[in-house]
Amino acid sequence: MILLRRLLGDVLRRQRQRQGRTLREVSASARVSLGYLSEVERGQKEASSELLSSICDALDIRMSELMREVSDELALAELAQSAARDAVPAPMRPMLNPVSVTSVTGRPGERVTIKRPAEAVDVVAA
Template sequence: MVLLRRVIGDALRARRQGQHRTLREVSTAANVSLGYLSEIERGQKEPSSELLAAICDALGARLSELLREVSDTVALAEQLPGVLMPVQDEPAAAGPAGTVRKATGRGVRQVTTDGAVAVSVRQDSPLKATLRSSRVRPSDRDVVCAA
């Protein structure tokens, strides 16, 4: 499941880090406490529209640009089956070619492979999922993303 506050926080953090600025610098410029800005970036708090505009101004970004980026991310998530809906435990079943859904104690794990790359999704909780991709050749690195 994708939370809007999480996507907004990720977008703000990416912009701030892209500018090589600290939380303290941005929080001072936006006139918001450092702790609250940190909670916004981690997706724990939802900023008001006024606060979001102040943070964008401090980052030198337009609010519309940030919201467009957030909208594009949510639109992409909507195209992935099961991302916007909580995953329920279910018996193991075969899905589309190369996809297997396995029931686990923590949620459904979906594994997809095309022969060269394998991708698995594990629902850790209703608000957290882990995506892992790995190459079939053992010498290649795994990539893990958690949301």
């Protein structure tokens, strides 16, 4: 399962880091507690539209830019998840937990590596 809050947090963190700013600076500018902003960046809290607006103002980016980048990340995550599902033979699919797949490499008919956070599983793609 792809969690939007995690993708959103990743994009916000990258935006902040690109600017060379600290959590403390952005939280003060956005008038959001440091801890809460940290949880949003780590994908542990769902940010309201008002909070996102404040963070975007503090980062001097448009909310549409933020959402566009999140949308692009979501599309890539969906493709990776779909590729992971397609790379595993049908009888093995119930054993595959798509939440834990981080990447898939290979082409149909070749050996495919499905990487998970703590392991790698090799299968032959159909």
